[in-house]
Amino acid sequence: MIVHEGIEENLRFLILEVRKQVEKTRKFLARPSRKLLDSVRAKDDYIDNLKSIIQRKCFKHAVRDTKLQQAEIDLLKAIEIVAVNLERVADFSENIIGQAGYVIDHDVLDVYDFDPMLEVVIRALDAVADAVFQQDVQVALSVCRAEDELDRLYAQVFHRVLDDMKAGGEPQSLVTVLFIYRYLERMGDSLLNMGEAVISAAMGERIKIDRFWALEDSLDNANLDEMKENLRNVALRPMGETKSGCRISSVQNEKTGGRAVIFKEGKLGKLLDEKRSIEQWHELVPGLAPRIHSFHHQGENGSILFEYLPGRTFEEIIMRQEVPRIESALSDICAVLQEVWTRTRDDKPVPAGFMKQMRARLGDVYQLHPSFRQEAWHVDGLRFNALEDLVEQAFALEEKYLRPPFSVFIHGDFNIDNILYDAEQKAVHFIDLHRSRFTDYL
Incomplete structure (x- = not known):
């Protein structure tokens, strides 16, 4: 050059x-x-x-x-x-x-x-x-x-x-x-x-040496010799960062072309959870989650090399405002969900723990909405409890009475940017699966 x-x-x-x-x-x-x-x-x-x-x-x-x-x-x-x-x-x-x-x-x-x-x-x-x-x-x-x-x-x-x-x-x-x-x-x-x-x-992307070693080892473990032997021709393209801090990139040999793979790197605990969840998804509903080419860990960090899944996120489809494609995607997503819930239904109830999550995140809620932090107050003799008291009361009620009659295997972070849809194949895929588990489908 x-x-x-x-x-x-x-x-x-x-x-x-x-x-x-x-x-x-x-x-x-x-x-x-x-x-x-x-x-x-x-x-x-x-x-x-x-x-x-x-x-x-x-x-x-x-x-x-x-x-x-x-x-x-x-x-x-x-x-x-x-x-x-x-x-x-x-x-x-x-x-x-x-x-x-x-x-x-x-x-x-x-x-x-x-x-x-x-x-x-x-x-x-x-x-x-x-x-x-x-x-x-x-x-x-x-x-x-x-x-x-x-x-x-x-x-x-x-x-x-x-x-x-x-x-x-x-x-x-x-x-x-x-x-x-x-x-x-x-x-x-x-x-x-x-x-x-x-x-x-x-x-093609800012990369620290530890992340490079992780990528090299991941390519080696995946037996992707064409990429590993020609790292000079391998291009990384950033694809975003998860809320948990994991960095995601596509990896492709630009000289020879070929199909890209996805490289995800971050904290070991999160990636171990995702690896286990994906393996469970493959057992329960094959083809819905991406295949794992390799998993690598060193110290407190880890990395996963996934197959590249074609299509767009449901979020991208909605933002393009193409109504027929949105309707088609939504129909296929709903069909997949019905299949997942039917296939993975377990009559053993597993409490979702909604209020337990709320209690754990109350500090973050107050940071974003400080006006929510209020003492209990009275109006004409009627007591209005503080938010902390309401959460504790709801927690006790949920623990005692709100037991779902059955459980299903859920995505765990079912946002529209974690659903991939391939319009040509009418295929739905789930990504970012480290929170998947059996629980209340709601």
Whole structure:
């Protein structure tokens, strides 16, 4: 992809200058000198100006050139993010040299080896240009991995410094050494930002590295080799975010085409609930819920790769105001509901717990409608209870008397944006199913 306005040349110069700053920092830590100190500080304004030039050109190019494709705009955004983070790396280099002036016991700079972390930074900087201008996801990943490596090295040094302090080492010098290593570790954060920016531009959606690993593992577990082996050609397209905070994207190999899949990522608990619910839907009413290609979890987060279901949400159909299509969709949805309720009916009553839900959400209700929070009051001797009292009374009545005679398997979040309708196939599908359960059909 061609980058106009001299942006590529400017960014390559910026990478070169920042690399020089890191190299000078390495030399300074090995043998401190006033000459190196002045040389690093003298380049600060130049690097800052070069970053500003790149930012200005990117913004100007994005605004003025109306013929730019979205992929070109995404690349300009990535270049701007890379430039900002390169300047931060240069600032950290200057911070490190400034910190060295607080060292009292200069032998400490010989005892601690800063080279391993500096080498990781330099190696990553050398990969930035290829990652950006070739939009090479694998090279961008190598830049991202520098952050993990720097974190690992910093953790080792951190414990060593603490041990040396306990052993009676000179405190000010050791604290200063720790600050120096901390600045090197923060360079890793900037490198991670650069790598993520390039990956996001290549894939068409802002993506953090943890989410990328989850996607890669999900594709691997789903045996979708064509996508996994050609991640450079895989495009992510945002499809929204659920109320529970899950992010949803379509995933497709743009070069070869083929059918897309849906990637959903969020908190593990919610996605485990959805996985179990979908599996239950497949047992009870096959074909109504999407098929799961793979499920992946790491720590507190999880991800699901679904089949892509054709059609529109019922909400979209209504908003288009095409009455015949609305009537057709509504008729088919009602028929599906009747089938679901008939097929899943269980004579065992399961209380819905409406007032239990209301009681749990009363705090949120008051935040949105503060006028609802009122004390009980009297009118001509007649008492009107406060909302909390009414909820408690209704809760007691529901628990004691309101038992449904039977239960059915419900969607659980049956909003019109969670119903898909394929007009060509006259097919109805349910999505976002983490609250599905047997309960009162009302």
